[in-house]
Amino acid sequence: MQTLHIDGTKVSPEVELNPKEGIFYFRGTSMSEDAVGFYMPIIDWLKAYAENPNPKTHVTFHLNYFNTASSKLLWDIMILLQEIYKGGHDVKIDWVFQDEDEDMEEAGEIYAERMDIPVNLIINED
DSSP states (O other): OOOEEEOOOSSSOEEEEETTTTEEEEEEEEOOTTHHHHHHHHHHHHHHHHHSOOSEEEEEEEEEEEOHHHHHHHHHHHHHHHHHHHTTOEEEEEEEEETTOHHHHHHHHHHHHHOSSOEEEEEEOO
């Protein structure tokens, strides 16, 4: 599989999915009006990755904002990661948020509560 890289914009996050290293990240803002159009190639890529995942996968979500449409698709991504985890692979999810960003902290807490996989909440003080 090839690495999937999508440059970030004002309305969509930078995404890097590196299957060889098992390192994935989502960084920036996710408020595209066409969230499905943005995230479906990522979800399709993850489905293919799930067929033969790296023994260890480390995913970092470092979003400063996401809209309601994006939240559903982020959940779909987390479900795919959870399936990889339940398949016996080591999957680590980090949810990074800025200090005092209560909305992003709460979003991370909600995802963590609903997942059957550990989600690390990390404060970024930069």
